[in-house]
Amino acid sequence: MNVSAQVHAEQHKTSKSKAKKVLLPQAYLGKSEFKGGPIKRELLNDLLKQGITSRDSAGKQYKVAGFEFGYAERMLYEDSAGNLVVMVDYLTEYCPGTVLTPGIQASIYDRFKPGDTVYIERVSVIRPRQIDGNDEATDEVIAGKGMKIVITR
Numbered sequence: 001m002n003v004s005a006q007v008h009a010e011q012h013k014t015s016k017s018k019a020k021k022v023l024l025p026q027a028y029l030g031k032s033e034f035k036g037g038p039i040k041r042e043l044l045n046d047l048l049k050q051g052i053t054s055r056d057s058a059g060k061q062y063k064v065a066g067f068e069f070g071y072a073e074r075m076l077y078e079d080s081a082g083n084l085v086v087m088v089d090y091l092t093e094y095c096p097g098t099v100l101t102p103g104i105q106a107s108i109y110d111r112f113k114p115g116d117t118v119y120i121e122r123v124s125v126i127r128p129r130q131i132d133g134n135d136e137a138t139d140e141v142i143a144g145k146g147m148k149i150v151i152t153r
Contacts, residue, residue, distance in 0.1 A: 023056060024143055024145045025054045025056045025060075025142075025144040025145065026055065026056070026057075026144065026145045027053070027067065027123045028052070028053045028054065029044070029050070029052065029120075029147075029149075030048070030050030036147030036148050037148075038152045040151075040153070041112045041114070041151050041152075044112060044151060045112065048100065048109075048118075049099070052099075052123065053098070062125035062126060062128075063126040064097070064123065064124070064126075065096070065124040066097060066123075066124045067094075067146070068093070068094050068146075069092070069094075069104060069118070069120065070090065070091070070118070070119035071108065072089075072116060073089045073111060074086055114151055114152055116150075117150050118149040118151070119146065119147075119148055119149070120149070121146040123144035123145065124144070125141070125142055125143075126141055127139065
């Protein structure tokens with residue numbers, strides 16, 4: 001190995017070891033430990049009405065500023081030849097705060113059925129106030145981990 005290749009390898013090794021691993025706070029349904037996967041419709045309804053919460057692996061709570069609610073609803077349609085076909089309809093809406101918007105809340109709980117999928121994505125959380133160099137407390141909005149929820153029987 002030539003000298004420039006050795007120097008480059010050392011620089012890469014040094015920069016790699018200095019890289020800081022960023023851990024994103026996880027989103028949860030309500031006050032539960034549920035962070036995605038299969039769930040029964042009734043439990044999903046109860047937890048979703050409680051709102052979205054967020055905390056990191058150390059248990060530190062983060063205030064949720066908003067999230068994107070996505071819903072993939074399986075529907076039965078008839079094609080042009082009269083055959084029944086299962087297709088998916090998608091609904092997506094940004095929800096400021098921790099709960100669904102009133103428009104979505106009005107009908108979504110009755111629409112959930114086994115086989116449908118709910119996505120909680122683009123979760124924005126507020127990092128607790130930090131004292132910056134000017135001795136001023138500032139809030140910082142950061143991304144949190146979302147979740148994929150599959151409704152079961």
